[in-house]
């Protein structure tokens with residue numbers, strides 16, 4: 001099958017979260033299965049750095065009309081990587097900016113137009129470069145593609161045969177814009193109704209994508225159920241519930257070429273399940289990187305790598321912060337994001353020198369060092385569509401303590417001391433005492449070296465490679481091409 005991915009992030013070119021990891025890995029696995037895959041990505045400033053030499057243009061100029069003017073996008077040929085063809089949508093006035101979406105986790109004021117240009121450019125480009133059997137679009141930034149196909153492009157003979165699959169990586173980000181967006185993007189006003197793109201008097205890109213795509217997926221089975229409820233649906237639970245028959249939960253895989261303690265180039269030492277010695281060296285290296293010297297071997301190291309966003313549950317961590325300091329632990333945290341959490345971590349570290357250390361930045365190498373060097377990985381998310389860090393942690397023998405939500409619930413199994421089974425510690429309700437109790441269970445088991453090693457090895461034996469999920473996606477693509485929705 002021919003598949004075109006349209007996404008706003010992809011490793012190694014541009015990343016703010018797990019979406020980039022998925023778009024970096026899944027196409028390669030699909031190619032291995034015999035499919036033909038092209039990936040379209042906006043040509044942000046940071047993507048430009050990956051181009052060697054002058055850009056090679058696959059298409060010089062595409063005209064994207066707006067009400068009183070045209071935008072012009074070019075398509076840069078990004079070449080083939082592991083059999084995957086990359087195309088970058090170039091429109092310097094919209095994409096040559098320091099951030100992907102906006103400063104400090106916020107939004108650029110013209111994001112509706114930026115991603116409309118991206119989506120139309122993908123459709124226009126594919127008419128010249130090859131119309132796929134399926135457009136696999138990701139999150140709100142690419143969700144206009146299924147809307148365009150069923151409206152503006154409904155009568156286009158070239159695009160008529162293409163099916164659409166929308167993957168929701170996080171229902172909390174929807175791309176909601178003022179009603180006038182309808183006209184600005186040259187859509188007819190009859191699109192702006194409750195059963196189509198309108199949501200509380202906003203033009204909601206994600207909602208439109210949900211309504212108009214042939215099939216929908218999200219990134220874990222549990223999250224696929226959760227988003228159909230008022231608690232997790234972010235007001236889209238109704239429209240998602242209407243499409244329940246077409247909504248599939250497919251757990252993200254992990255790219256073990258990048259995340260494997262036996263070969264990880266960022267680590268001070270390598271280790272594997274049968275040979276754990278190297279993990280001690282990684283622990284020392286991590287503590288050194290955080291300026292925490294002289295920590296006893298018996299003291300467990302808790303690691304955190306995260307966007308600092310409300311979704312990630314750090315208000316619970318703040319509530320237990322003082323009490324946790326009564327325990328024999330050290331905390332190493334890496335993240336950036338909302339100022340309220342950045343200052344919480346800074347204050348926590350300042351008050352507890354030698355016990356808590358934080359680095360406020362995005363740092364790929366340090367993220368790997370934490371995965372390898374920590375004993376416990378903490379992820380108390382309020383909601384978590386899939387979550388990758390807890391899956392990396394399993395492979396690195398770093399025991400996850402997580403809230404039982406979304407992909408965290410699907411991937412972590414509670415330790416059972418009697419049976420010696422399980423891979424981590426989970427708590428259900430979103431409450432500080434439940435989090436502390438889960439951490440205390442982990443700290444108790446940590447004291448028993450034999451049980452702890454067993455727990456580590458249980459996790460290290462789990463396999464979340466992409467082969468399984470890629471086959472599941474291929475099945476969804478086939479179903480999408482068979483069951484295309486009427487306009």
Ligand code: ADP
Nearest residue numbers: 017018306307335361362363364367387388389
């Ligand atoms: P989300 O997509 O909600 O941010 P995921 O767990 O799915 O959460 O993916 C997060 C990805 O981003 C992981 O690969 C993680 O290592 C990475 N990451 C998050 N924050 C940082 C940071 N400050 N430095 C380095 N990597 C980070």
